[in-house]
Amino acid sequence: MSAALSMTTAPATPGLATAADPILSVRGLSVEYEASRPGFWSKPTRVQALRDISFDIRPGETLGLVGESGSGKTTIGRAVLRRIDTSDGRILFKGQDITNVRGEALRKLRRHMQLVFQDPYASLNPRMRVLDIVAEPLIVHGIVRSAEEARDQIGELLRLTGLPRDAHDRFPHAFSGGQRQRIGIARALALKPEFIVADEPVSALDVSVRAQVVNLLQDLQKELGLAYLFIAHDLSVVRHISHRVAILHSGRLVEIADRDTLYENPLHPYTEALLSAVPVPHPRTQRARKRLIYKGDIPDVAHWPTGCHFHARCPHATERCSLQVPPLVRKAPDHQVACWHR
């Protein structure tokens, strides 16, 4: 427990977030999903999951992506990995436009960007040995011909991710949740990617194990210079691991800033409300804090309101907010917010 608490105050890996060229740039990204067909012959109705998303991730940097359920966090992850098609906007990876990459080029691209999953139980094939699981990306890309050939290489990956030496020939169910997540991380690292999308990698783990896995991700970042898109809804974990944080609200980015600015000086009313919900590990401070609770429901994805998606719940909302979408405006060198009143 103490490990979990201390982690909220420890700093994110220092010195790695530089002003280098971004490894990933997203510009004006929109994603639509096909929803149900009203009738057999009619066209399926379309639901906008993401609208006009723009952000950068620099090499060796962690961008924390926070938002409530259904806000589109996972969709962003899937879109930048090119697992789903975009309806608008561009995705640039190391300066190369990958928005419409397909086939063999896409397969090659996958070597550079990998994925860590939320559920450490369902993300490992229960009928494969750890060796086969971690070696699969290497076999797929023709780096080795068989899992046995990669045994030493995999051993190194297992050591790197803190797994026991004899893990090779065991099956996933022989491991705990935290260890399984380490196997998933080892698999993601096998191809030596530069960029990893971590989709709620610790949400399914016990609090005590969470800190270990988060620290492992940080250590790996330091050692291998990885860039992360870290998707989460736990604000204290995000604060610990991220260099910069983006707040997503029903398909739109409402605020993006470097970590300390965002936590110390949030500008968007939604960010304020989110931060006020984080418990502080001190009773007196916790009692003295003001909880901001905004009434109203999360807007339905299928029927988004006009204007700012937050206006129905926002205490500062005016008529303008319900009519016009506030653009993401730069308020400080590394602080952008989408609100008419800030």
Next chain:
Amino acid sequence: MRRFLSAKGLVGLTLVVLIVAIALVAPLFIPETAGTRMDMRARLAGPSLVHPFGTDQLGRDLLVRVVLGAHTSLTIAGLAVLLSIVVGLPLGVVSGYYRGHLDNLLMRLVDTLLAFPALLLALTISAMLGPSLQNTVIAIGVAFTPYLARIVRGEALRVVQMPYVEAARAAGTSDPMMIVRHILPNIMPQVIVQATISLAFAILAEAGLSFLGLGTQPPASSWGLMIQASRDYLDRAPWTALVPGAAVAMTVLGLNMFGDVLRDVLDPRARA
């Protein structure tokens, strides 16, 4: 392994092993003529030391015939189930994995076949092709294929949306490799369980077809044929129906119990 040692597992396993062993070994020791040797003085004789299970209307020994019949019945049922897997498994996997129009097309085809009761379908096919061992296998195999394809497709749909398939996709795994490495191993347990249960139904189907005169042809012996022959003598010599009937019942019971336990054993979570 311990689950096989439950009462159900033991009974099922014993029955299946015993009957399969008899079906395999009996033809090696019993000359084929023994099944057709007639004893005219002991027609429809009750159980005795010479004929432990009695004799039929032609004075043939029922023990010998039921043992030889095991071979015929299990061979036909086994081959039929094998046929349904060979055809149904690829159909189901392709349908569940690729989805879309192909899935729609294949599954409407399967739905059409499913609209007919399996036995009626087997009967029709058998009647069209004419009675022979080979045609009985085809008839039963084709009739069982849609059931297997449906189950396989459902399982494939379940496995395809598992995160480990997404992980393999993220790694760039091709479709054939995905099917071989991730889909098939994870649907095989259900296929095996379904196969044991199908085997039980196939034995019943073979017996049914033979009873109606479309399956095994005399003088070869099969359980269904024996039951068919016995129906005129049920009042005078009930054992002529009871002996093959009990053989069918025991095999089906054994296979079903075996399949039940197999389902539990093949669950990966149960493996240590």
